[in-house]
Amino acid sequence: MPTLARGCIAAALAALLTIGNAAAQPADAVLFNGKVLTVDRDFSTREALAIRGGRVLATGSSEAMRALAGDATRVVDLGGRTVIPGLNDSHIHAIRAAQTFAVEVNWTGVPSLEEALARLREAAEHAPPEAWIIVAGGWMDIQFKEGRKPTQAEIVAAVPDHPVYIQQLYEWLLLSPLAMERLGIAKEADLPRPGRLLLGADGRPNGEIAGDALLLGALFNKLPRPSLDQEIEGTRRFFAEMNRLGVTGLIDPAGVSVPPSSYRPVMRLWQEGALTMRVSYHLSSQQPPGKELDDYRNLTQLLPSGFGDDMLRFGGIGEIVTWQTWTDNDPTEDAMAHLQSVLRWAARERMGLQIHWNPNRSAGWLLDLMEAVNRETPIADLRWWINHLHDASPATLRRMKNLGIAWSVQDSLFFSGNRFAAARGPEVSAHAPPIRTALEMGLHVAGGTDAHRVSSYNPFVALRWYLDGRTMDGRTVLGEAERITREQALRMYTINSVWLARAEDRRGSLEPGKYADLAVLSADYATIPVQQIGDIVSELTMLGGRVVHAAGPFAGLASR
Numbered sequence: 001m002p003t004l005a006r007g008c009i010a011a012a013l014a015a016l017l018t019i020g021n022a023a024a025q026p027a028d029a030v031l032f033n034g035k036v037l038t039v040d041r042d043f044s045t046r047e048a049l050a051i052r053g054g055r056v057l058a059t060g061s062s063e064a065m066r067a068l069a070g071d072a073t074r075v076v077d078l079g080g081r082t083v084i085p086g087l088n089d090s091h092i093h094a095i096r097a098a099q100t101f102a103v104e105v106n107w108t109g110v111p112s113l114e115e116a117l118a119r120l121r122e123a124a125e126h127a128p129p130e131a132w133i134i135v136a137g138g139w140m141d142i143q144f145k146e147g148r149k150p151t152q153a154e155i156v157a158a159v160p161d162h163p164v165y166i167q168q169l170y171e172w173l174l175l176s177p178l179a180m181e182r183l184g185i186a187k188e189a190d191l192p193r194p195g196r197l198l199l200g201a202d203g204r205p206n207g208e209i210a211g212d213a214l215l216l217g218a219l220f221n222k223l224p225r226p227s228l229d230q231e232i233e234g235t236r237r238f239f240a241e242m243n244r245l246g247v248t249g250l251i252d253p254a255g256v257s258v259p260p261s262s263y264r265p266v267m268r269l270w271q272e273g274a275l276t277m278r279v280s281y282h283l284s285s286q287q288p289p290g291k292e293l294d295d296y297r298n299l300t301q302l303l304p305s306g307f308g309d310d311m312l313r314f315g316g317i318g319e320i321v322t323w324q325t326w327t328d329n330d331p332t333e334d335a336m337a338h339l340q341s342v343l344r345w346a347a348r349e350r351m352g353l354q355i356h357w358n359p360n361r362s363a364g365w366l367l368d369l370m371e372a373v374n375r376e377t378p379i380a381d382l383r384w385w386i387n388h389l390h391d392a393s394p395a396t397l398r399r400m401k402n403l404g405i406a407w408s409v410q411d412s413l414f415f416s417g418n419r420f421a422a423a424r425g426p427e428v429s430a431h432a433p434p435i436r437t438a439l440e441m442g443l444h445v446a447g448g449t450d451a452h453r454v455s456s457y458n459p460f461v462a463l464r465w466y467l468d469g470r471t472m473d474g475r476t477v478l479g480e481a482e483r484i485t486r487e488q489a490l491r492m493y494t495i496n497s498v499w500l501a502r503a504e505d506r507r508g509s510l511e512p513g514k515y516a517d518l519a520v521l522s523a524d525y526a527t528i529p530v531q532q533i534g535d536i537v538s539e540l541t542m543l544g545g546r547v548v549h550a551a552g553p554f555a556g557l558a559s560r
Contacts, residue, residue, distance in 0.1 A: 026070025027052045029516075029545060032062035034078030037526065039085050039494050039509040043487050049083070051516040054544035058512055076540075079553060082524045084490065085510050086248025086517035086541065087459045088278075090408045090497035091319075091354075091387050091448030094238065095252045095262055095281060097457070100136060101241075102234035103226050107139035108456050113146040117158045124159045132179070132223055133159050135166040137453030140415045142473040152176060152207035165223060169416070169454050170213035180207065183222055192218035212327070217256040231265040239277045243549035245458055246519030246538035250277055251408075251448070251501055253319035253354060253387065254284035260299070270312040276548040278517070280313050280501040282354065284320040289335075292322045293342050296351075305352040310506060310515070316352020317342075319387050326356055331365070340369045347377040353384045354408065354500075360391045367399045380404030385446070385500060388412075390432045391424065397438050406444035406500060409433050409492070411462035412455050414470075417477040430479030435466060437481075439488060446500050447492035463489050463525075464533040486526060516545040520554065 032048035038059055048065035050057040057068065069075055105123045110116045116139070123133050141149045155164045155176050163179035175183070184190055186205075188197040195211035209219075226234065242250070260283075269275045283299055285292035296317055307314045320326045321342055324335035331339070346353045357366055366386075373379060385406035389396070390413060400407060413420055413432060421429035431437070438445050447466065451457035464470075466489040469478025484492075498508030507515045520540035525533060540557065541549035550558035 027057050027068040027073050029074040030065050030069045031076045031078055032065055034081050034083050036083040036510060040511050049510060051545040054516060056510055056512050056514050056516050082521045084519055085494045085508055086519055087246050087493045088249035088497040089247060089448045090251045090446035090500055091253055091410055092250050092451050093255055094250050095266055096258050097452040098235035098238035099231045100226055100234055101238040102230050105135045107135050111145060113144040113150055117154060120158045124162050131162060133162045133164045137167050138456055140472055167216060170216050173209040173216055175207045213256055221257055232268055235265040235269060243276050243541045244537055246541055247459055248517040248543050250279055252281045254282045255319055258284060259286045275311050276543055278311055280315040282315050282318050289323040293345060318354035319356040321355050330362055336365060343369055343373045347373050347379050354387060356387050358388045360393050360396055363396045370403055374403055383500060391428060392434055394437060397441055397443055401441050401443045407438055408446045408448055409435055410448050410450040411465040412450055414465040415455055415472055417471040418475055421477050429477050431482050434482050436484050445492055446497040459493055460536045461534045464530060468530045516542055518542050
């Protein structure tokens with residue numbers, strides 16, 4: 001008998017055995033009459049699935065799954081809707097974003113400057129006297145129909161009695177006069193580190209500041225911190241917002257402005273059993289350059305990589321592994337030597353590691369270090385990965401593949417692809433990021449957003465970007481040769497991302513025995529026009545079989 005035939009028979013017998021065993025005890029819930037994209041090895045599609053004990057009991061036809069229901073089983077008619085595994089963002093600054101989410105103004109996806117200013121006014125109406133009004137990121141001027149940023153005069157007209165802070169990416173900031181006064185900024189020399197205080201037509205400061213992540217991070221850190229209760233509430237709200245978008249898991253890379261105290265809210269919710277997201281978190285050193293290794297040794301004495309449970313787990317160090325090698329500038333030999341000492345320590349300690357690295361022009365130096373460490377202590381089984389690296393060359397990708405280094409790709413070029421193309425030229429931008437090339441090489445590639453200061457946290461915006469390569473203003477930048485299929489993109493955002501968290505045997509696909517983490521979508525991801533994918537939301541999100549978001553026809557399930 002041919003091998004393929006034997007395999008099919010074995011699979012059929014296994015399925016029958018699973019259903020037979022499942023029938024011994026009724027399911028807790030059955031979702032039927034749908035289109036279940038299991039994201040299993042074959043990317044199988046089923047009509048229904050059954051859940052018991054927080055895990056997928058079985059998948060199959062509606063008739064077969066309904067036969068697993070008992071008197072107490074919750075039976076949900078999907079009405080033909082598509083179900084996918086819960087999405088997992090492999091690179092999102094969720095812990096930092098969540099801390100201030102309850103006290104910030106959100107411009108993510110706002111279509112006009114007029115509406116954005118209206119949100120400032122609304123926030124001021126409900127804010128305590130003289131409280132700060134803050135927009136910390138997640139927006140771009142090209143998303144507004146007016147096609148421009150707000151002016152200082154406009155934000156003062158909208159909010160005359162509060163200090164206003166509005167940040168775009170890690171490059172531009174707008175402050176109201178009251179905010180400049182509170183921060184003690186009257187001239188360029190008053191900035192925490194070299195930056196540019198922009199001037200208006202009258203030659204006087206107009207509230208605009210140009211700088212980088214270190215500058216804007218330092219200014220943001222001068223703002224009043226929310227109380228712990230506000231941080232906890234912000235975390236609840238931000239995770240609920242992610243649930244609305246079908247996200248059930250995330251990997252937080254730490255980074256700028258994330259000291260150890262930042263983890264208090266997520267730890268508190270974890271202790272209370274109130275998390276609605278599976279969180280894998282990392283630590284970046286907050287010590288001065290040269291002191292990072294000592295900091296990691298101290299922070300991780302009682303925190304081995306992988307410590308925790310399936311709701312909250314310590315993943316390792318990064319994404320800022322050392323401060324002198326974090327920026328896009330060419331690092332010095334001393335800086336690279338210090339980075340190597342940290343990499344060597346991490347390998348010996350079997351510590352997880354992910355690293356921020358943007359330019360391919362210096363990626364070879366990073367891989368030189370990793371190869372040297374690998375010769376001393378093999379690293380392939382540690383599942384280290386590189387973030388960003390949008391212009392990765394085939395040679396760089398091959399070296400990563402040989403080392404077992406994975407790649408986490410974000411959709412930042414959806415927001416800034418036009419500027420990237422102008423700076424690097426159409427030939428380079430057509431292959432940035434080279435996702436298809438990497439996948440065809442067999443490299444492990446995961447999806448994410450890098451939200452919320454530099455991008456939107458909407459995973460469907462990222463999924464659309466991977467498919468059509470069109471920027472926020474509709475310009476096609478990514479070439480067809482590097483665009484991927486819907487199946488590949490969904491795998492990047494589910495099982496591939498979960499692999500980085502070492503949890504692919506427990507979640508990331510809808511297969512028997514895995515957690516019932518899933519999202520019922522407002523539109524069929526598999527068939528709708530690509531340009532509409534960014535508009536998808538979840539109408540029902542479940543985490544371990546528990547409803548964490550319900551809307552539309554499923555709204556009644558929220559309280560059950």
